[in-house]
Amino acid sequence: MPHAAVNGISFHYTDEGPKDAPALVLGHGLLFSGWMFHPQVAALKDRFRCITVDWRGQGQTPEAPDGKADMDSLTDDLLALLDHLGLDAVHYGGLSMGGFVGMRLAARHPERVLSLILLDTSAGPEDPEKVSQYKLLATVYRLFGIAPVRKKVEPLMFSPAVVASGASKAIAEEWMGMLRKVPRSGMTKAIRGVTDRLPVVDEIGSITAPTLVIVGADDTATPLAKAQVIASTIPGALLKVVPDAGHSSTIEQPEAVTRLMSDFLTTVS
Secondary structure, three states, X not given: OOEEEEOOEEEEXXXXXXXXXXXXXXXXXXXXXXXXXXXXXXXXXXXOEEEEEOOOOOOOOOOOOOOOOOHHHHHHHHHHHHHHOOXXXXXXXXXXXXXXXXXXXXXXXXXXEEEEEEEOXXXXXXXXXXXXXXXXXXXXXXXHOOHHHHHHHHHHHOOHHHHHOHHHHHHHHHHHHHHHOOOHHHHHHHHHHHHOOOOOOOOHHHOOOOEEEEEEOOOOOOOHHHHHHHHHHOOOOEEEEEOOOOOOHHHHOHHHHHXXXXXXXXXXX
């Protein structure tokens, strides 16, 4: 799998589809990797050059030597990757952490974004009542791995319907298998990058790219109200709610999310 030497790290990405097709870059959420977009890549790679990224300390990208995993650093990594690949402007889709990056990219570098898809994300800081909980989970995870906190983490990542569904077990096990391979030090820094992030709600009103906001109806990590703030602040943004989906909508309801993304990209491409 390809890696790019950018900003002092070996940045992992995937690159599928015609190289001369419009580029669709996809940024994953915390605790995941570009893998969480595999249903969308499979469906869209005949029309788009689909590129997924693994953020610092996650997936197959090691943590940065400087230890940084804040959202500005991730945005700089993404820009460096686009330059490495010779891509001037792209369609960008980001879920949760990937959305934090996407909003910064579109607001600060509008010439690089053809359209923007924001999934299960927020323009504000982390909710204060959740910060201490997430930091405690991060400490336990760093010391003992994912097993002791799995029952606390899964309801944050998936809807109750998916957690209760026997059909979801294969997806959850595949996710857990990949998560166990990630060095805990880097992932812990990534968690802190999310809990300590600064808001961008004051910036996103300047976004000019056509924007689609998607949220799972049962998302407890970044619920509907946060999606509504984004959609009402970015001029002309569309808001779509996916039933029976939580925070990881791309793999919980892949067909519904793919259809929304495909229809939107058809209108803006």
